[in-house]
Amino acid sequence: MATTKNIPITRMDCPTCIPVLEREVKRLEGVKEARGNYMTKNLRVIYDPDSVQLEEIEAAIERVGYQISYKRYPGVFSKLRDLFKRKESKSVPALTDEEFPGKVLHSSRNVAVLFTSPTCPTCKVFKPEFEELAERHEGADFYEMDIVSTERWRDYGILSIPTVLVFKAGEVSDSFTALPRSEEIESAITA
Numbered sequence: 001m002a003t004t005k006n007i008p009i010t011r012m013d014c015p016t017c018i019p020v021l022e023r024e025v026k027r028l029e030g031v032k033e034a035r036g037n038y039m040t041k042n043l044r045v046i047y048d049p050d051s052v053q054l055e056e057i058e059a060a061i062e063r064v065g066y067q068i069s070y071k072r073y074p075g076v077f078s079k080l081r082d083l084f085k086r087k088e089s090k091s092v093p094a095l096t097d098e099e100f101p102g103k104v105l106h107s108s109r110n111v112a113v114l115f116t117s118p119t120c121p122t123c124k125v126f127k128p129e130f131e132e133l134a135e136r137h138e139g140a141d142f143y144e145m146d147i148v149s150t151e152r153w154r155d156y157g158i159l160s161i162p163t164v165l166v167f168k169a170g171e172v173s174d175s176f177t178a179l180p181r182s183e184e185i186e187s188a189i190t191a
Contacts, residue, residue: 002032005054007043008069009036009061011121016160017066020122020179024060028052041069064179065121091134092127095143097152103143105170110140110189115153115163117146122179123162129182130164133189140189 009021018036021043025034030051036043045057058068067073095103095113104111114130116123127144134142147153147161156165156172166174166188174188 001048002046003049004044004046005057007045007057007061009041009043010067010069012036012038012041012066014038014120014160016178017122020064021061021066023178024064025057028056028060031057063125065123065125067121092131092142092144095145095150097150100145100150100152103141104167107141107167107170110173111167112140112142112185112189113165113167114142114144115147115158115161115165116144117148117161119148120161126162126179130185133182133186137186137189 009017012018012021015038018038021036022034025031025043025045028047030048031045032048033046034043043061047057058071061068092114104113112130112134114123114127116127130142130144145153147158153163160177162177162180164176164180164185165172166176166185174185176185176188
């Protein structure tokens, strides 16, 4: 017999969060339906409790960077400590609008650009994968562009983040959105 659970989500900052959450939860065996509502910041999940437990569903939500309202998480001060500990990745440097033409459009190498935002939970979850990918592929360039402090993303119709654009000879060859798969990006950057 199916169970329905409405899970209140915090840190759901944009409507593009919904497909990421739904897709991640639907991957679990036993989940029949996952439907998000941005206005109420709620995820309605219909699942078979004999096949999947609520804790597994909650873990899937947290895996993509979101929090559940009825659970306790580290406080503001621990988050501030983490912010001060962070440093820019050597394998994925930040890119400005002014640097974009020279480092991306006129590059003789394949380039992958991650468009992100510091407040996007999914971006925070995906960034380590992107950095790891950059470290494995020295024959290509990898950059990150913060959509809050840049404007170049508008030229490419970026409507959701994280988005990765792969450039070859100055042209977009591939685009990946809503929690991109590193295997797909790797395939695109090496092809």
